[in-house]
Amino acid sequence: GENVEQHPSTLSVQEGDSAVIKCTYSDSASNYFPWYKQELGKRPQLIIDIRSNVGEKKDQRIAVTLNKTAKHFSLHITETQPEDSAVYFCAAITTSGTYKYIFGTGTRLKVLA
Amino acid sequence: GAGVSQSPSNKVTEKGKDVELRCDPISGHTALYWYRQRLGQGLEFLIYFQGNSAPDKSGLPSDRFSAERTGESVSTLTIQRTQQEDSAVYLCASSFGLADNEQFFGPGTRLTVL
Numbered sequence: 051g052e053n054v055e056q057h058p059s060t061l062s063v064q065e066g067d068s069a070v071i072k073c074t075y076s077d078s079a080s081n082y083f084p085w086y087k088q089e090l091g092k093r094p095q096l097i098i099d100i101r102s103n104v105g106e107k108k109d110q111r112i113a114v115t116l117n118k119t120a121k122h123f124s125l126h127i128t129e130t131q132p133e134d135s136a137v138y139f140c141a142a143i144t145t146s147g148t149y150k151y152i153f154g155t156g157t158r159l160k161v162l163a
Numbered sequence: 164g165a166g167v168s169q170s171p172s173n174k175v176t177e178k179g180k181d182v183e184l185r186c187d188p189i190s191g192h193t194a195l196y197w198y199r200q201r202l203g204q205g206l207e208f209l210i211y212f213q214g215n216s217a218p219d220k221s222g223l224p225s226d227r228f229s230a231e232r233t234g235e236s237v238s239t240l241t242i243q244r245t246q247q248e249d250s251a252v253y254l255c256a257s258s259f260g261l262a263d264n265e266q267f268f269g270p271g272t273r274l275t276v277l
Contacts, residue, residue, distance in 0.1 A: 056205075082263035093254065093268040094206070101263055139205060145263055149219060151196065153206040 052077040054142050056154030063130050064162050071157045073140035074122040077150060080142040083116060083123050088156075089136045097138075098125070130161045165189065167269035169255050175275045176245055184240045184272045188257030195238050196266060197230055198254045206254065212238060213260065245276045 055074045063069050073083075084099035100107045100114045100123065107114050111130075116123040127134055137156045144150040168187045176182050188195050197209040208222045212232040223229070227245075232238040242249055252273050256266040 084265070093270050095268070096265045099263070099265070141206075143263065148221075149211065149213075151208040151211070153198075153208070155205040 052142075052150060052152055054140060054152045054154040056140055056157055058157060059155065060158045060160070062160045062162060065130060065132060067130055069125075069127045069130055069134070069159055069161075071125045071138055071140070071159070072122060073124070073142070073154050074120075075142035075152070076121065077142060077144055077152070078121065079144045079146065080121075080150070080152075082143040082145055083114070084141050084143065085114060085125050086139045086141070086153075087136045088139065094139060127159075130159075132161050132163050135159055135161045167255055167257050167267050169253075169269040169272050171272060172270065173273045173275075175277065177277050178247060179244055181241065181243045182245055182274060184242075184253050184255075184274070186238045186240070186255030186257075186269060188236070188238070188255070189267055191235075191259070192257035192267070193235050193260050194258045194264070195232055196256045196258075197238070197240050198256065199224075199251045200254055200271070201251045209240070242274075245274075247276050250274055250276045 081102040086094035087097045088094040100116050111128045113126040137158050139156050140154040170185045193214045196211045198206040210230045212218045227243045230240045252271040254271045255269045258264040258266045
């Protein structure tokens with residue numbers, strides 16, 4: 051079946067450094083790619099998303115890039131802060147025909163002060 | 164405004180019992196989703212509802228799982244004859260329709276099957 055691979059599973063960075071999380075998807079029909087942040091004991095919340103007709107999107111310290119040919123997309127967090135520590139999930143969504151919602155397995159990011 | 168709510172927040176049950184989990188979506192959201200999140204793992208899509216359309220049940224792990232939604236309001240996820248491997252957090256989310264719309268998640272129901 052379709053799947054989304056997410057790497058790394060854990061990531062530790064020093065405060066102020068950048069963090070990059072990568073996802074690869076298999077369904078070529080996927081056209082919407084959101085990223086969710088889940089703090090410990092809390093519900094996932096959308097932090098940024100990108101659609102298949104866009105190659106890059108930025109929102110302050112967070113950016114997402116998409117390479118449709120290679121079927122991979124990445125989350126970039128610059129100038130990391132302790133409050134960025136959380137689990138991050140990518141997802142590949144297909145919104146035409148049979149809708150599909152496939153999430154990655156998550157990346158636990160720790161920002162060390 | 165009120166977000167997505169779920170009840171109960173925690174449920175402990177014995178193997179073989181049936182359980183019913185409830186989700187109240189954000190008012191006006193036509194799409195509703197159920198996910199399962201096992202400890203330390205990602206989100207596993209179970210089912211979605213969109214308006215009055217027939218739900219997509221392709222993600223349900225077995226015929227012990229079923230879900231219903233009344234119109235565009237409350238949804239219930241029922242697990243019959245629970246097994247220990249059903250232990251997980253069950254998350255509900257809702258959005259303005261399907262397509263590329265942000266999903267707003269509820270706090271989840273933590274199910275423990277003894």
